[in-house]
Amino acid sequence: MRRxxxxxxxxxxxxxxxxxxxxxxxEVVIPESAEELREFLKTNDQPITVSGAGTGLTASRVPRTGIIISMERLKRIGEVEDGTLCVEPAITLEDLDAHLKGTGWFYPPNPTETLASIGGTLATNASGSRSYKFGxxxxxVLELDILLADGRGARVRRSHSIDRPxxxxxGSTIELPSIDYRSPQxxxxxxxxxxxxMDWIDLFVGSDGTxxxxxxxxxQLRETPYDFLSGILFMASEEKCWDLVENIRRDRSVNIDPCSLEYFDRHSLMRLKEKFKNVPNAAQAALFFEQDVLHEEGYEPVLEAWYEYLESNEVLLDDSWFAQGPKDVEKFHLFRHQVPLLLNEENSRMGRVKMGTDMAxxxxxxxxxxxxxxxxLEEGGxxxxxxxxxxDNHLHINLLPDKDQSGTAKAVYDRLVDQILAWGGTVSAEHGIGKLKKNYYHKMVGKQTIAKLQTLKDRLDPKGLLGQGNLL
Ligand SMILES: Cc1cc2nc3c(=O)[nH]c(=O)nc-3n(C[C@H](O)[C@H](O)[C@H](O)COP(=O)(O)OP(=O)(O)OC[C@H]3O[C@@H](n4cnc5c(N)ncnc54)[C@H](O)[C@@H]3O)c2cc1C
Structure with missing residues (x-):
């Protein structure tokens, strides 16, 4: 063990x-194996922040005190067995993709930050552009090996319901307290x-290191499709883009069945234009779509169906980009990924803490x-x-205030949150709560539920060592 x-x-x-x-x-403690980690935990009584790759956007791995346990050496990866794969938590999404290349299998959740570790993506229940269709x-997650803060461990399998301890x-057992809260649909x-x-796995996934x-x-993996048909559609008005999304969702059919529908507003396009000069000047919004095509013979019919469909929806095909092969598909993903990267760079340059919504x-x-x-947003100034x-009705709004505007930006953010909660929505659809969104989370679920969730946490981590400052 390194320290x-x-x-x-x-x-x-x-x-x-x-x-x-x-x-x-x-201190940062870096175990070489789960066994070594277990022995360490048995005698530790310091608060623990678990560290993945540090790509999180909610300060959830930023420690308040105590020690950090970095999972970076737990990096073993198995071989595909019946469409499933065992991995240790420090494997990144990039490693996983590389490992699966040529096997005929792929891992569908597609968070755009490929440097994220599998452990981090499980702890935040990450999702990505393809979650629209693939979840x-x-x-x-089929099976999990976990360690509690006191070193006791369990292999948790699907179908092990929380109704059973x-x-x-x-040899010890833990029962969950009964809770009347329900996560939003x-x-x-x-x-x-x-x-x-629900299963115990469902509770541990998304528990934000706590x-x-x-x-x-x-x-669980899926069979790699023959290809992804994809395009970036530039639109002359935002409303037209929103209508198109509604129509696609309504008109879903065998040949119009996208796995990604991703939006760019004109402020995002303006920033992208600095890097990608060929973004059309007149574009006020854009939609990136992707459809998985399982077999070669299905490709042409799907392509034709999309052309016809987009024409009938008044999309300017001459102003749009369509992938001509896997390299273009990759390029489109990079184009999409550039938006958060450019905004994060801009925040660092301006010395701003990220103020981004993740609501749905x-x-x-x-x-x-x-x-x-x-x-x-227009009225917010x-x-x-x-x-x-x-x-998924899940947009990221990044507020980018000038130095003297942070109070105004916070007021705008609060207005957005209040309305989304009034509609029964969520304050986080993919990044988790961590430390930065805690107040909004408490607003979302209410004081009584927080108290009940605290009893749940106490059953699993009675000394309150894990992830202090996150969620509760
Ligand atoms: C440019 C950019 C784009 C992004 N795009 C997306 C996106 O499309 N979708 C999305 O969901 N997220 C996105 N993110 C956010 C981030 O990539 C995810 O939250 C990711 O899941 C974090 O993984 P990580 O390994 O970096 O975790 P960290 O940041 O290290 O930690 C996150 C949380 O996981 C806990 N944790 C880490 N490993 C373990 C473990 N083994 N056991 C228990 N707890 C653990 C930590 O304690 C912490 O609470 C993006 C981030 C950036 C910078």
Whole structure:
């Protein structure tokens, strides 16, 4: 086991991608194996912040005190077995993709930050552009090896419902308290997931480093499609783009069945134009779509169906880009990924902590939400950019205040949150709550539920060592 105590060596672990002020910790502990970690935990009584790759956007791995346990050496990866794969938590999405290349299998949750670790993506229930069709990380977890803060461990399998106690490797058991809270039905990564009769796995996925340390996972894979048909459609008005999304969702058929529907508003396009000169000048919005095509013979019919469909929806095909092969598909993903990267760079340059929303509502509120967002943001007087997972009614709005505008930006953010909650939505659909969104989470679920969730946490981590400052 490696241990780092030198402040310079610890410094990189005290931050994440949210640009929050650095945290504080006395030591970084780096186990070589789950067994070594278990032995360490048995005698540890210091608060623990678990560290993945540090790409999180909510300061959840930024420690307040105590020690950091970095999972970086737990990096084993197995071979595909019946469409499933065992990996240790430090494997990144990039490693996973490389490992799966040529096997005929792929891992569908597609968070755009490929440097994220599998452990981090499980702890935040990450999702990505393809979640519109393929679902979120939680849907792909078949088995988990976990350690509790006191070193007791368990292998948790699908179909092990919370109605039955969790059995630990020392023979002890844990029962969950009964809780009347239900997680929202829209796409959601806010706090502990809770539905009656769900599996224990569903609780541990998305627990933001507060309930357990994940040391291994068996992932469900999917057969790699023959190809992805994809395009970036530039639109002359925002409303036309929103209508197109509604139409695509309504008219879903065998040949029009996208796995990604991603939005770029004009503020995002303006920033992208600095890098990609061929973004059309007149574009006020854009939609990135992708459709998986399982077999070669299906490609032409799907392509023709999309051309016809887009023409009938008045999309200017001459102004749009269509992928001509896997390289273009990759390029389009990079184009999409540039938006958060450019905004994060801009925040670092300006010395701003990221102020980005991650909220979602159900389909019924989609158009109302888009109109409300635009009106509130235009009236708010703070620069912003809006982009992301429009197919799931899940947009990221980044507020980009000048130095003297942080109070105004906060007021705009609060207005957005209040309305989304009034519609029964969530304050986080993919990044989690961590430390930065805690107040909004408490607003979302209410004081009584927080108290009940605290009893749940106490059963699994009675000394309250894990992830202090996150969620609760
Ligand atoms: C440019 C950019 C784009 C992004 N795009 C997306 C996106 O499309 N979708 C999305 O969902 N997210 C996105 N993110 C956010 C980020 O990539 C995810 O939140 C990711 O899941 C974090 O993984 P990580 O390994 O970096 O975790 P960290 O930031 O290190 O930690 C995150 C949380 O996970 C906990 N944790 C880490 N490992 C473990 C473990 N083994 N056991 C228990 N707890 C653990 C930590 O304690 C912490 O609470 C983006 C980030 C950036 C910078």
């Amino acid at each position: 780092k105590t030198d402040p310079q060596a610890i410094a990189p672990y005290l931050k994440d991608a949210s640009n929050s002020p650095p945290g504080a910790a006395s 979120v990380t939680r849907d792909y 969790l059995e630990l490797d020392d 829209c796409k959601n990564a806010a706090g502990y997931y809770y539905q009656p009769g 309930l357990c340390l994940i040391t291994e996972v068996r992932l 509502v159900d389909d019924a509120h989609f158009q109302e939400m888009m109109r409300f967002y635009r009106k509130t 703070v620069d912003y950019a809006m982009f992301g997972h429009i197919g």
